[in-house]
Amino acid sequence: MQSAMFLTVHHDCGPMDKSAGTGPKSEEKREKMKRTLLKDWKTRLSYFLQNSSSPGKPKTGKKSKPQTFIKPSPEEAQLWAEAFDELLASKYGLAAFRAFLKSEFCEENIEFWLACEDFKKTKSPQKLSSKARKIYTDFIEKEAPKEINIDFQTKTLIAQNIQEATSGCFTTAQKRVYSLMENNSYPRFLESEFYQDLCRKPPQITTEPHAT
Numbered sequence: 001m002q003s004a005m006f007l008t009v010h011h012d013c014g015p016m017d018k019s020a021g022t023g024p025k026s027e028e029k030r031e032k033m034k035r036t037l038l039k040d041w042k043t044r045l046s047y048f049l050q051n052s053s054s055p056g057k058p059k060t061g062k063k064s065k066p067q068t069f070i071k072p073s074p075e076e077a078q079l080w081a082e083a084f085d086e087l088l089a090s091k092y093g094l095a096a097f098r099a100f101l102k103s104e105f106c107e108e109n110i111e112f113w114l115a116c117e118d119f120k121k122t123k124s125p126q127k128l129s130s131k132a133r134k135i136y137t138d139f140i141e142k143e144a145p146k147e148i149n150i151d152f153q154t155k156t157l158i159a160q161n162i163q164e165a166t167s168g169c170f171t172t173a174q175k176r177v178y179s180l181m182e183n184n185s186y187p188r189f190l191e192s193e194f195y196q197d198l199c200r201k202p203p204q205i206t207t208e209p210h211a212t
Contacts, residue, residue: 125165
């Protein structure tokens with residue numbers, strides 16, 4: 001539902017940008033909008049970097065070290081364009097992609113994928129069962145708070161599988177959501193101003209020798 005809603009918004013935005021005109025003032029206006037968007041991106045990403053963690057409740061008791069994310073070099077950022085897995089394997093890249101999906105109103109896709117990755121690592125049968133039910137109520141069932149866009153048949157199969165949860169309960173749904181992100185959101189992320197900014201190499205400062 002959320003993804004479908006965004007598609008409408010996304011396509012409606014295109015013509016509005018084109019109708020802004022081609023004069024110097026409109027060009028200046030577009031540059032201002034671009035700078036504002038980039039600033040908003042950096043603010044949103046900063047929030048995600050501070051709050052990103054694996055799904056589940058944070059550990060209490062022992063003091064945990066705050067997660068540190070180092071901004072990638074332009075060369076490292078450029079690697080993300082080689083494969084979707086390269087982007088997901090980078091902590092900074094993953095946080096950036098989550099921020100991007102949030103701006104597209106479809107962050108439930110990456111959250112579901114991450115929840116499934118965490119789920120597959122669970123060994124305890126009791127925890128497996130409770131996590132399976134949580135994923136189902138959060139992402140799968142009708143009108144779930146973060147309902148993902150998958151077909152009715154897959155949803156029905158998951159509802160049956162979680163009765164006796166195994167690590168493969170959500171495999172089909174996870175593959176479909178991965179494919180959806182890889183074929184739709186990922187290419188748009190690579191075209192985004194934020195990603196392009198990360199890939200830009202800083203201008204080299206050349207010092208001219210002083211005349212003697």
